[in-house]
Amino acid sequence: MRGTRKYKHVIETPDPGKWELAGYEETLPISEKSNPITRELDKADPIQLVQLLKDCDAEIFQEEDDNLVHYQRLYSESVLRTVADIANRVQEVLKNPEDGLIVLSGCGTSGRLAMLLANSFNRLLKGLHKTPCYSYIISGGDRSIVSSQEAPEDNAMMGEEELKKVCEGKRKVVYIGISCGLSAPFIAGQLDYCMRKLDTFLPVLVGFNPVNMARNDTIEGWQFTFRKVAERMQNLQDTQQAFILNPAVGPEGVSGSSRMKGGSATKILLETLFLFAHKAESNVAVTEGCLLEILRTYERAHKVTYSQSKKIAALMKQSATSLQKKGHLYIVGWGTLGVMGIMDAVECVPTFHAEWDDVRSFINGGYKTLENKEGDIGSTGPEFAISHEDFVKSVLPSLSETDTVLFIFTLDDDLSEVEKMVTQVKEKTSNVYAISHAIAGQYMPNSTKKMIPNIIGVTWPILFLEYEGAFIQKFQRELSTKWILNTVTTGAHVLKGKIFRNFMVDFKIGSSKLFQRAVTVLQRVTGHSQQRCTEALLQSIYGTQALCDQVKNAAISKHVEEAALKDKVLPTAIIILLRNCTLQESSARLQVSPTIRAAIESSLNIPGRKRGAESEESEGRSR
Numbered sequence: 001m002r003g004t005r006k007y008k009h010v011i012e013t014p015d016p017g018k019w020e021l022a023g024y025e026e027t028l029p030i031s032e033k034s035n036p037i038t039r040e041l042d043k044a045d046p047i048q049l050v051q052l053l054k055d056c057d058a059e060i061f062q063e064e065d066d067n068l069v070h071y072q073r074l075y076s077e078s079v080l081r082t083v084a085d086i087a088n089r090v091q092e093v094l095k096n097p098e099d100g101l102i103v104l105s106g107c108g109t110s111g112r113l114a115m116l117l118a119n120s121f122n123r124l125l126k127g128l129h130k131t132p133c134y135s136y137i138i139s140g141g142d143r144s145i146v147s148s149q150e151a152p153e154d155n156a157m158m159g160e161e162e163l164k165k166v167c168e169g170k171r172k173v174v175y176i177g178i179s180c181g182l183s184a185p186f187i188a189g190q191l192d193y194c195m196r197k198l199d200t201f202l203p204v205l206v207g208f209n210p211v212n213m214a215r216n217d218t219i220e221g222w223q224f225t226f227r228k229v230a231e232r233m234q235n236l237q238d239t240q241q242a243f244i245l246n247p248a249v250g251p252e253g254v255s256g257s258s259r260m261k262g263g264s265a266t267k268i269l270l271e272t273l274f275l276f277a278h279k280a281e282s283n284v285a286v287t288e289g290c291l292l293e294i295l296r297t298y299e300r301a302h303k304v305t306y307s308q309s310k311k312i313a314a315l316m317k318q319s320a321t322s323l324q325k326k327g328h329l330y331i332v333g334w335g336t337l338g339v340m341g342i343m344d345a346v347e348c349v350p351t352f353h354a355e356w357d358d359v360r361s362f363i364n365g366g367y368k369t370l371e372n373k374e375g376d377i378g379s380t381g382p383e384f385a386i387s388h389e390d391f392v393k394s395v396l397p398s399l400s401e402t403d404t405v406l407f408i409f410t411l412d413d414d415l416s417e418v419e420k421m422v423t424q425v426k427e428k429t430s431n432v433y434a435i436s437h438a439i440a441g442q443y444m445p446n447s448t449k450k451m452i453p454n455i456i457g458v459t460w461p462i463l464f465l466e467y468e469g470a471f472i473q474k475f476q477r478e479l480s481t482k483w484i485l486n487t488v489t490t491g492a493h494v495l496k497g498k499i500f501r502n503f504m505v506d507f508k509i510g511s512s513k514l515f516q517r518a519v520t521v522l523q524r525v526t527g528h529s530q531q532r533c534t535e536a537l538l539q540s541i542y543g544t545q546a547l548c549d550q551v552k553n554a555a556i557s558k559h560v561e562e563a564a565l566k567d568k569v570l571p572t573a574i575i576i577l578l579r580n581c582t583l584q585e586s587s588a589r590l591q592v593s594p595t596i597r598a599a600i601e602s603s604l605n606i607p608g609r610k611r612g613a614e615s616e617e618s619e620g621r622s623r
C-alpha cells in the first residue's frame, strides 16, 4: 500500500518492498540487509538485471511511507532541514575562505567521491574568481583512488592524523565524514577529533543507516565504537554543534555493495547541499523549493538514464562475455566521466575479487584531469597507469577479440580524439561500445556515429539555472554514467557466477567489515552457527584444518592480513560448511566448478546436508 506522497515525483518508484517492515532482517543494518527486489538476482538475464538494479536505484528517491517503519528518507522534512542548516554553515566558510576549509573524507568509493566533489566545487569557485576552499581525504592516500586499499579504513588514529594534516592553520572547518554504513573506523577517528575541537570544527556525518544501526563492534586499538561516536554526534545536533545526514535509501541490489546506492546518494545529497550553499552565497533567494528543484533534476537523470535499458543490457552481456573468456573490459573516458570510469573499475577488485586489470579504465590527460592532490603517481605500478597514452602504449598492442572497449564522452569533448582512438581499437576488436552525453539540440557527427557500432546516447534537456545550471548538467551526466557503469559491471559479474542470490560470495576480505560480512554470508548461505562459520573461515584463511588457539584468539586485523594473501577464501569456506568436507576437498571442488555459484548450487542439494533457513529456500533452484 503506497503511503501518502508529499511531492510530485519524476519517476514512479516501486511499491515499498519488505525491507521497510520492522521485522525484516531486523538485526541487520539497512546498508547490510538483502534487498527483496533482488532476491533472485543470480537467476536474472541481462534485461532483467538492468530492471532490478534500476528499481533498486529508484528507492533512493522514495518518500517515507506512513504505513511502514518510520525511516527518514531523502525527501523527509528532517533531512531537507538538515541539508539547509549545514549549507548555511558552509556559506560562512565560503564568505571567509582564507582561514576556513570544507573538507570531505571517506574510504574507498566515499573517498573517491570526496575528491570528485571537492574538485567540482573548487572549479565552481574558480569560475567565479573566488578562492577554492574545498579539500578531500581518502583513507590510504591518493593511491586508493586508482587502486583499492581496504585496510586503512580500519585505522581510527590514522584518520585523526590525516585530518590534522589537511586542516593545519585553519580556524573554521566544516568536516564532512562519509561512511555509508556508519561503520568506518577511519571516519570515527576523525569525527571524535572534531568533537574534541568544536571551536574549530563543525563535524558532519553522512551515511545511510539510522544511528541505532551504526556499527557497534569494538575498533581495535581504539576506545569507542562507531555507534558511540554517532550517538555523541546526535547529542550535539540539538545545539547545531554537529550534524548527521543519514536518510535511508534502502538495501543495496547486491547486499552491502555501498558503491552503488550509497555512492549515488552521497553524490546527490552533497552536490545538492553545496549548490544550495553557493546559491545562498550569491544571495539568490533559496528555499526548500530550491532544494526540491535540484533533487528533482537527479530523479529526472534516473528516468533519462534508464530509458537506455536495452542498450545497457547489451553492453552488460558483451562485458560478461569478455570477462567469462578471461578477456577484459577497458573503459576509455574523457573528463570527469573518465573519473567515473576509474572509480567503477577500481571497485570491481574488492567487490567481486576481480583481477586489477579485468576491468580497467583510462582518462584523457591522466592525473592532470583527475586533479588529485598528490599529482602523477603513475610510476607507482602498472595499475596506476591511467592516461590514454598508457592505454595506447600498454594495452592496445595486446588488445584482442576477447576484449571489450567502452568509450565515454560528451559531445563537448574533442570528437577527433575519440575517432582517432576508436579507429586504433577497431583494428584489434569489433567489441566497441560508447556512452555519449548530449544536450537537446546537439547531434553526434555522422563520422563518429558510423564508426561506433553500439552507442548508448543519453540526451539531456537544457537546464535554465544560470551559472550553477552548467554544473547540474555535469552532475547529471556523472551520475548517469555511474548508474550505467555500476549496472554493467555488477551485471557482468552476476553473469560470471560471482553472486549467489544477491550476496557477493567471492570478495577480498580486506577489512574488519568484510570479515564480518564473510561470516554473515556463511551463516545465511549454510545455516550454520556463527561459531562454526568463523571456524570454517579461519580454516580457509590459514589453509589448515586444525586451528590452534593462537589463530582462534588472534585479532581480526591478523585474519584480514592473512586473508589478503589468499584466493577464494569465502567460497572455500562455503563448500567446507555445505559439504562438511575438508579444506582440500573444498578447494578441489571449486577448482573443477565452472563458477562459484555453480559450486554452491551443487553443494546445496547433497543428501543429508544440514539445512539452514536461507538455504532451504534456495534448494533445487537452478538458473
Ligand SMILES: C[C@](O)(c1cnc(-c2ccc(S(=O)(=O)c3ccc(N)nc3)s2)c(Cl)c1)C(F)(F)F
Binding pocket: 028, 029, 031, 032, 033, 034, 181, 182, 183, 209, 213, 214, 215, 216, 217, 255, 256, 503, 504, 512, 513, 514, 516, 517, 518, 520, 521, 522, 524
Ligand atoms: C546481507 C547479509 O545478511 C549480511 C551481510 N553483511 C553483514 C555485515 C557486514 C559487515 C558488518 S559490520 O562490519 O559488523 C557492520 C557494518 C555496518 C554497520 N552499520 N554495522 C555493522 S555486518 C550483515 Cl549484518 C548481513 C548477508 F546475507 F550478506 F550475509
